[in-house]
Amino acid sequence: MKEEASDRTSISDHKTCLIPDSSFLLFTRAEKCCELHRTAEVEGERLALGLLNGISSHRSNDARLSWTRFWYWAQQQWRIHCGTRKITCSPASSSTGKTNLDRVYRGMRELEYSPTEIRKFSESFSKVGLVAVHLSSYDRWEKLRMRISPDLALNRSELEEAELRASNATTTEEISLVDLTVGTCYPGRAVCGTLCVEPFSSVKIFTTSKASATVINSLLEDKFGRVVRVMINIGTPDTFTNSAQIARAASLYQRGSLIDVHSPVLKRCGWDKGLVMYVDNPEKVHLVTDRRLPAALTSKTADHKLNEAIALFNAMDWFKAAQVYTQCIGRCGQQREIWRSPGEIHSGQAVQAPAEDVLWLAYSGRCATWLQLKNYTKALADANKALELECKLKNHSVEDCISKIHFMKGTALFGLERFQEAAQVFQIALLFNPRDKSVQRALERSKLCHELESVLPSVANIQLSSEDFQSARQQCHNGDLDLSEYFLSGESVSPPISSCYVGPVEIQTREGAGRGLFLTESVVAGQLLIVSQALAFVTNKPKSISSYKSVLTIIGQDLESSARREMTLDIQEDLVTQLACNMLSTTRVLPQVYSLSDGRSDQSKIIPNMNIFFPDPPFCDETADGSNDELSDLDNVNIRILREIVAENAICDSDREGNGRSWGVWSLPSFINHSCHPNSHKIRIGDYLLIFASRDMCVGTEITLPYFDVFQCAEGRLEECVTLGFVCRCRRCLFEQILPCCFSNLQRKVVELLEITILEDDDLSPSSLDKPPSLLRLARLAEALEQEMASNQFTEEARNWIRASIVDPYLACSRLSNDDLRELHPSSPGIRRADRMALLVDAFTAVNAGHELGRRFSAHLLHEVGHEFGWGSPEHVKQEVRVMKIFRAYYGITDPGILRQLIAKVRQDL
Ligand SMILES: C[S@@+](CC[C@H](N)C(=O)[O-])C[C@H]1O[C@@H](n2cnc3c(N)ncnc32)[C@H](O)[C@@H]1O
Numbered sequence: 001m002k003e004e005a006s007d008r009t010s011i012s013d014h015k016t017c018l019i020p021d022s023s024f025l026l027f028t029r030a031e032k033c034c035e036l037h038r039t040a041e042v043e044g045e046r047l048a049l050g051l052l053n054g055i056s057s058h059r060s061n062d063a064r065l066s067w068t069r070f071w072y073w074a075q076q077q078w079r080i081h082c083g084t085r086k087i088t089c090s091p092a093s094s095s096t097g098k099t100n101l102d103r104v105y106r107g108m109r110e111l112e113y114s115p116t117e118i119r120k121f122s123e124s125f126s127k128v129g130l131v132a133v134h135l136s137s138y139d140r141w142e143k144l145r146m147r148i149s150p151d152l153a154l155n156r157s158e159l160e161e162a163e164l165r166a167s168n169a170t171t172t173e174e175i176s177l178v179d180l181t182v183g184t185c186y187p188g189r190a191v192c193g194t195l196c197v198e199p200f201s202s203v204k205i206f207t208t209s210k211a212s213a214t215v216i217n218s219l220l221e222d223k224f225g226r227v228v229r230v231m232i233n234i235g236t237p238d239t240f241t242n243s244a245q246i247a248r249a250a251s252l253y254q255r256g257s258l259i260d261v262h263s264p265v266l267k268r269c270g271w272d273k274g275l276v277m278y279v280d281n282p283e284k285v286h287l288v289t290d291r292r293l294p295a296a297l298t299s300k301t302a303d304h305k306l307n308e309a310i311a312l313f314n315a316m317d318w319f320k321a322a323q324v325y326t327q328c329i330g331r332c333g334q335q336r337e338i339w340r341s342p343g344e345i346h347s348g349q350a351v352q353a354p355a356e357d358v359l360w361l362a363y364s365g366r367c368a369t370w371l372q373l374k375n376y377t378k379a380l381a382d383a384n385k386a387l388e389l390e391c392k393l394k395n396h397s398v399e400d401c402i403s404k405i406h407f408m409k410g411t412a413l414f415g416l417e418r419f420q421e422a423a424q425v426f427q428i429a430l431l432f433n434p435r436d437k438s439v440q441r442a443l444e445r446s447k448l449c450h451e452l453e454s455v456l457p458s459v460a461n462i463q464l465s466s467e468d469f470q471s472a473r474q475q476c477h478n479g480d481l482d483l484s485e486y487f488l489s490g491e492s493v494s495p496p497i498s499s500c501y502v503g504p505v506e507i508q509t510r511e512g513a514g515r516g517l518f519l520t521e522s523v524v525a526g527q528l529l530i531v532s533q534a535l536a537f538v539t540n541k542p543k544s545i546s547s548y549k550s551v552l553t554i555i556g557q558d559l560e561s562s563a564r565r566e567m568t569l570d571i572q573e574d575l576v577t578q579l580a581c582n583m584l585s586t587t588r589v590l591p592q593v594y595s596l597s598d599g600r601s602d603q604s605k606i607i608p609n610m611n612i613f614f615p616d617p618p619f620c621d622e623t624a625d626g627s628n629d630e631l632s633d634l635d636n637v638n639i640r641i642l643r644e645i646v647a648e649n650a651i652c653d654s655d656r657e658g659n660g661r662s663w664g665v666w667s668l669p670s671f672i673n674h675s676c677h678p679n680s681h682k683i684r685i686g687d688y689l690l691i692f693a694s695r696d697m698c699v700g701t702e703i704t705l706p707y708f709d710v711f712q713c714a715e716g717r718l719e720e721c722v723t724l725g726f727v728c729r730c731r732r733c734l735f736e737q738i739l740p741c742c743f744s745n746l747q748r749k750v751v752e753l754l755e756i757t758i759l760e761d762d763d764l765s766p767s768s769l770d771k772p773p774s775l776l777r778l779a780r781l782a783e784a785l786e787q788e789m790a791s792n793q794f795t796e797e798a799r800n801w802i803r804a805s806i807v808d809p810y811l812a813c814s815r816l817s818n819d820d821l822r823e824l825h826p827s828s829p830g831i832r833r834a835d836r837m838a839l840l841v842d843a844f845t846a847v848n849a850g851h852e853l854g855r856r857f858s859a860h861l862l863h864e865v866g867h868e869f870g871w872g873s874p875e876h877v878k879q880e881v882r883v884m885k886i887f888r889a890y891y892g893i894t895d896p897g898i899l900r901q902l903i904a905k906v907r908q909d910l
Helices: 002-012 030-039 042-056 061-082 101-110 115-126 135-148 156-168 237-241 243-252 295-299 302-314 318-340 342-346 356-372 376-388 398-415 419-432 437-455 466-478 484-488 545-551 559-585 589-595 639-649 714-724 731-737 741-761 773-791 796-805 808-814 818-824 833-847 852-869 874-891 896-908
Strands: 015-018 025-028 176-181 190-194 204-208 215-221 227-234 258-262 265-268 275-279 285-289 505-509 515-519 528-533 536-538 651-653 662-665 680-685 688-693 702-705
Touching (some): 302 318, 589 639, 688 874, 773 808, 773 818, 796 833, 852 874
Antiparallel strands (some): 176 258, 215 227, 536 662, 680 688
16 A cells, blocks of 8 residues: 555656657656756756656647657666666556556566666666556556646646546446547458547557457547547447448448447457447447548548558659659548538548558658659658658657658758758757668768868859859850850869850741751851750769670670660659659749650640740849749659650760760750751750850751761661651751762772771781771772762862761871872872861861861861971961861850860860
């Protein structure tokens, strides 16, 4: 008796809360917390104080976190003092409700903790007054809780009275539940519910596998206005497994019908935790109406949607998963609205209440999905939403859940380059799960990035100075962009700030090619036409081509092309992901994306409004709509169409091995059609694509780009076009189709010689004596070609087209000395290598001025002329003017000094 009295004293001295994992009740005396605040370790103090706040304002998320952190800290203390074994069971229940440390000690002894461990534990926990109570006496504690919660300012006598009532209470309650709406029934499964309305916990449902019973799952609100779910089993516990009874109940009380339940028996759940209500006589259940739920709500509950979303996530169908998670969240809200409104409940429209964890899982699941989709803004928003909710999951500790969601939040912040905040969040995650290696690594990485950030501000964090801003604004208005420093540094300095720019261009239909981009003003060579930022951009190929090859072991398959195809598909999928994310996070992206061709002819007939391509504020005042308030709906993002758009419009910036250095989708440049003698060229700087005019052009000219290497014969180019799904009918192609057959004969000879030359080239020594005979024969073909063209009286433009189609004889000439050439052409004693190279340069620049070969050869040629005729000689000056023109047309730079430096640089790089 004495012991009991002391127990009561100890209980009544404490305020009570249900610990998150419901295994124990944790009693913490307010005064003791304050005491702890003064005396215990810093972390404990902080957390205990947080707990105090938590108790007094149990609605706040912060308080809940403090509470959980405190619990975590307490558990840590437990482990420190009692070894790693976690006490998960305590001694047999006591009907008298003995709840003191002795019971815990006894439990510890049963678990074979040593007396020293127990002493350590008691020393540690006497400070915070932790008492663990097994839930076998849950009903007693339930009553006690009812008495003291939510008003925690209870006096001692009230608490004592409450406890006395609790210890005397029988397990049967005389209550009537009126106007319950039947929710989902679970035929074939015994479901027991825990009536659990603690401030820090949510409803738990327990199921058993062997037993089966029909359960009418209804909703009601507890006296504090919280919605709880009550399971009412029709029948006594013995009849839970009676299938006839189950079938009868199921047919009587269908989902959506309204019932009153009189005097259900309130019992502790059969196995050990929780409460279950049941009626021993079906007559105690009165069917008020058999009204059904609205169709929209009967279709799929939030739980169903959640399962669907999880399955999609596991199948890595991220977009669909995000969509279904969104539907699940919506469904939770819908259902919640209905429970919250008593009127609705009375009209029989209540539906199954989604447990709090459904919403938590939906937000955290969608957060993980956004992370997969690299949409960090949305991931962050969802992580914050999840953190506002009660995170209590079956089979998971609260620490795990909180750690996990903090980890996701940190990852989102990291993705947004908010490194310092990310580090702080990872630190919280570690507090809950100190051993998690990935969190540790993420924390280190964030700290490092934060340090680096202070030394080397990232591009994203650059604050524009007013000067920068002015220049960006200017650039936006007139396309002034000084790239000299960038090019002179060999593209190693950070790229100049680029805002987007739409020059004198407009979209028009182009016969036989859908739509195209046309000039609205005349332009000069080297003029900047467009600066466009990628809608999606992949810098590094995800895997090198060799790693693709190593996984492709299909015998008889062309390994190289299969590997390349696999890689391209991977990259395209990345681009699709990015496009979709961009569409969801920025309003103006969606119309731009959907304006692009998806390869269907009907789509290519629509001319988009040019306004959608104009840049965003702050660089441009005139933009009509820069608002991001209304983001695209996921329903508007059609992945199948995005795949087609990417396949049709992605531009690859290949490296010398052709593996692809970067891939991107740009809006306005995507309207530029292909030509085999294009009049514009592109330069990529970061994820910006700059389109320059390669020639002087008059208003109304269609701007064209080469989609592939156009220095090849007509058949080769046609093959490339066919692979891309169209047939080029540019003037060059049309002209080459009608060339006399002598040219195709010459072309054939070139191909034959080329094959031999490549073989002979393997052991080519620098000495001219060792030049492979095929090289000399190849070089001789240049002469034959020139003669044929002269005899056909082709224009200079046509000659350049042919030279560009059959370049190898001219390339061969460029590898020979003047003596070699004279030997090859005894009839032309004045022939020089420079002349042949000049022809090559003309061909290269006339056909595709954007190609680096033209610049390289011209720089080389200039050097040769200087060497031969003297630097500054009239020959050299003439040649320099020509080469400068070529360089100006490419870089858009007019300063002769800078152009000279660029020419020298290109020559050095040879
Ligand atoms: C990037 S889009 C160019 C813009 C496209 N014309 C449109 O209407 O949106 C590429 C597609 O344009 C068409 N195209 C581009 N150049 C072409 C050409 N020279 N001849 C015929 N069709 C061409 C092909 O259908 C190609 O797949």
